[in-house]
Amino acid sequence: MSIEVCNLVRQVPGARQPLLDNVSLKVPDGAFVALVGPSGAGKTTLLRAIAGLDNCSSGSILLDDSPMTSVRDRAGRMGFVFQNYALFPHMTVARNIAFGLDVQPRAERPARAQIARRVEELLELMQLQGMGGKHPAKLSGGQRQRVALARALATGPRVLLLDEPFGALDPIVRRSIRTWLRELHDTLGLTTILVTHDQEEALEVADRIVVMQSGRIVQDASPMDLDEQPATEFVMEFLGEAVSFPGEVRHGRMIPDDALALPFAVPEGVTDGPAVAMIRPYEMNIQKPVSEQDVLSIYAAPRGTRNGYRHYTLQLGERVVPFYRPVDEADVQVQGVALDISRSRLFRQGLLCA
Amino acid sequence: MTRYVVWAASWLFILVVLVTPPALVLTEALKDGVGASLATLSDPDAQAAIWLTLRVSVVAVILNTLFGILAAWVLVKFRFPGRQFLQILVELPLSISPVVSGLVWLLLFGAQGWFGPLLERWNIHIAFAVPGIILATLFVTLPYVVRTVMPVMEVQGRDAEEAAVLAGAGFWQVLWHVTLPGVRGALLSGVLLTTARALGEFGAVSVVSGHIPGETETMPLHIENLYNGYQSVAAFTMAALLALMAMSAVLLRSAPEWLARLQEKKA
Numbered sequence: 001m002s003i004e005v006c007n008l009v010r011q012v013p014g015a016r017q018p019l020l021d022n023v024s025l026k027v028p029d030g031a032f033v034a035l036v037g038p039s040g041a042g043k044t045t046l047l048r049a050i051a052g053l054d055n056c057s058s059g060s061i062l063l064d065d066s067p068m069t070s071v072r073d074r075a076g077r078m079g080f081v082f083q084n085y086a087l088f089p090h091m092t093v094a095r096n097i098a099f100g101l102d103v104q105p106r107a108e109r110p111a112r113a114q115i116a117r118r119v120e121e122l123l124e125l126m127q128l129q130g131m132g133g134k135h136p137a138k139l140s141g142g143q144r145q146r147v148a149l150a151r152a153l154a155t156g157p158r159v160l161l162l163d164e165p166f167g168a169l170d171p172i173v174r175r176s177i178r179t180w181l182r183e184l185h186d187t188l189g190l191t192t193i194l195v196t197h198d199q200e201e202a203l204e205v206a207d208r209i210v211v212m213q214s215g216r217i218v219q220d221a222s223p224m225d226l227d228e229q230p231a232t233e234f235v236m237e238f239l240g241e242a243v244s245f246p247g248e249v250r251h252g253r254m255i256p257d258d259a260l261a262l263p264f265a266v267p268e269g270v271t272d273g274p275a276v277a278m279i280r281p282y283e284m285n286i287q288k289p290v291s292e293q294d295v296l297s298i299y300a301a302p303r304g305t306r307n308g309y310r311h312y313t314l315q316l317g318e319r320v321v322p323f324y325r326p327v328d329e330a331d332v333q334v335q336g337v338a339l340d341i342s343r344s345r346l347f348r349q350g351l352l353c354a
Numbered sequence: 355m356t357r358y359v360v361w362a363a364s365w366l367f368i369l370v371v372l373v374t375p376p377a378l379v380l381t382e383a384l385k386d387g388v389g390a391s392l393a394t395l396s397d398p399d400a401q402a403a404i405w406l407t408l409r410v411s412v413v414a415v416i417l418n419t420l421f422g423i424l425a426a427w428v429l430v431k432f433r434f435p436g437r438q439f440l441q442i443l444v445e446l447p448l449s450i451s452p453v454v455s456g457l458v459w460l461l462l463f464g465a466q467g468w469f470g471p472l473l474e475r476w477n478i479h480i481a482f483a484v485p486g487i488i489l490a491t492l493f494v495t496l497p498y499v500v501r502t503v504m505p506v507m508e509v510q511g512r513d514a515e516e517a518a519v520l521a522g523a524g525f526w527q528v529l530w531h532v533t534l535p536g537v538r539g540a541l542l543s544g545v546l547l548t549t550a551r552a553l554g555e556f557g558a559v560s561v562v563s564g565h566i567p568g569e570t571e572t573m574p575l576h577i578e579n580l581y582n583g584y585q586s587v588a589a590f591t592m593a594a595l596l597a598l599m600a601m602s603a604v605l606l607r608s609a610p611e612w613l614a615r616l617q618e619k620k621a
Contacts, residue, residue: 053516075522086513090535100521103531148517155522 001064001077001158001191003027008049008059010215019045020056021215027193027208029158032185034202035195037212038238043195044083044163046212050193051080051161063159076100079152083164085144087136093147094119094132100155122150125184142173149181153188160185160192166201178205199239211235233347236278243284243321245277245341254346260298260316262287264342270353277344282309282324284343286336300334314339376597383590394588395595402568403576403592406484410559410572411552414491418548422499423541427533429500430507431515444500447493455493456561459486482564487572490558495548502544506537539610546607550600 004027010020020042027033035043048054050061052071061068068074087096094116095102101115110118123129126146136144145165152160165181166174182205185192196202202209203223211219211226211234219231230236233244247256249272255263256277266275286298300312300323309324310332316339325332346353383391394400429441447455463480464470473480480486510533518532534541556574563570571579573596580589 051520053520071519075520078520080517080520082513082517084513086517088514088518088532088535099518099523099531103518103521103523103527151517151521 002029002062003050003159003191003193004062004065005046005050006060006062008046008061009057010045010049010054011057017215018057019215020049020059023059023215023217025210025217025220027191029191030189031208032182032192032206033194033208033210034206035193035210035212036197036199036202036238037218039197040214041212042215043197043212045215047161047163047193047195051078053080076104076155077157078159078161079149079155079157080161081145081148081152081163081165083167085136085148087144087147087151089136091135092132093123093128093134093136093139096136096147097122097132097150097154099151118154122154125153126150141169142177145169145177149184158189158191160190162192162194164195164197166196166198174201181205203239211238229352230345231352233276233278233350236345236347241281241322242278243281245279245344247275247277249273249275249346254344256341258316261339261341264340264344266346266353270346273348275353276347277341278347279341279344280324281311281322282326283341284323285340286323286333287338287340288333289337294337296335296337298336298339300332302334376594376601379590379593379597382586383594385590386587390587391591394585394591397588399567399571400576400588400592403571403573404595406487406571407553407573407596410484410487410491411549413488414495414552415545415548417492418495419499419541419545422496422544422548423503423529423534426500426503426507427529430504431512445497447496452490452494452555452557453561456490456558459489459493459558459562463489481562482566482570484570486562487559487570490562491552491555494555494558495551498547498551499541499544502540502547503537506540507533510536542610543607546603550603553596553600553603 003025005023005025008020008023009018011018023042023046025046035046037043045054049056052061052068052074063074063077088099091099097119098115101110101118104110109115119132123132126149128143128146128150131139131143131147136147139147145168148165162181166177169177178201184190194202194206199209203226207222209219209221209223209226210217211231213234219226219235221229221231226235226239230239236242245256245258245261247254247258247261249255249266249270251272252266252268252270253263254266254275254277261277286300289296298314298316300314303311303313303322305311305327308327310327310329312323312325312334313320314323395404425440425444429437429444460481461467462469463473463486465474465481467481470481478485480489514532514536515528518528523531554574555572556578559572560575560578563572563575565571565575565579567576567579573592577589577592577596580586580592
């Protein structure tokens, strides 16, 4: 089921800035989209608006090209998983899962035995066999999360909306449930929108990432495009550690203010003027000395190993910047005369120079 | 040392102020023996008073529970203009003297009241009749369910309800299957407080009832009547019965706690 958000505005009385500022988004059928951004960016607000939980000042939401006005239009067609699970504490796991079926009008409601079978099916799908009779309070965080998912999926929705579903889980469970969720999405052929503040999680699980900031969508791209061509300095910084070098473009070359960073050629079409070069710590290189007389002005201090990278810090004048090299690199150049930052992206007034 | 002094002082205070009066009432009631005491209850006016009190309490409790739940729900879950004011309004009966609230009903529905003559034409009697007593009791007992349920609803939050709505539940289904089960302890507590208060209300009822023995006399009014007529055994027997009813309502409040503790021991 495809979802289309058109020019959505949500204004709250008393607030100067709208929570959603003219947001448009197209999610094709079968896509897995992650909404990322700092807290207060409007990710959850957008998700709740798509679910119909909050009223918007203007704009529309289309589900398979037909407009959704109230939350009732969506009942049973969209599954929603809340950040804190929002399970019904007084009901057993089985009753929680069956809720969406139990509340259907008598004429449409499946027979009791059919509902029981559906619950069993979902318990198995969620790897929760034998837990049907327990109350949510007796379950672990990961199990509660899966019960919430099962409840959201009970009515067979084609759309799954997840609001920070892994926020309260410990890192190991988090990682395993993430992969499992992606598999679930693929097997059931769902269209999924996931809200998360963890960009790594988004990069791992989603095939499209929507970056939000102050109620607006800043960039909507695949994880790869996002890394190669971040639309703004904010996106570049949000997606991972970045080091910035302010400077000036002159005659097709970027000349960083920092004398230790080497000038480099900029892509064609970038006009002269001030700019900021931003680069990931693993994309930098230390320039070897050419002759014996060269002064070794850069030295990388080791800071341990993480995620397949050796971490170092470099002293660049007043500031200390991170510097990573792959673990399997034979002999790492840890001292030298200058820093090669030619793989930087160039930004001018916060925006990427195309 | 200080701890024991405080402990002793609290118990002494409770004994003098709370335990002695019911104990004295009971001794006075049984002054001429149990038989004489029970005989006073077979008086037709006494029985009428007991029935009237029970009827009025049941109606007041049912209505105040229904409206109390809805009022608490609206006050907690929605933000609307005038919400603060409504919240203060709900507590008004706690601060206003019951006599004043009784007088208000007389002012509205009495023979000289605003709507009195109109209602008289339709042959509807509110003042000096049972409906007036019910209205007065309703007013006095209104805050209890709202005030006990509200804080628990506040803690409950909206998430579970929203999840229910998204699963396709309608308004009443959400209220019945999700909201109410979450506040049932507080609700029971509120209902029982309402019951206790409704049984014992004197001031407001006294003003609107007209004290017609056998017709508009509730138990508290009947007790006063008996006492003023020097029938002290009958008065104190009725008083003991009323106290017993109200106390059992209050004691029932802690029943869920006991049950929970019992279940825990079993588990």
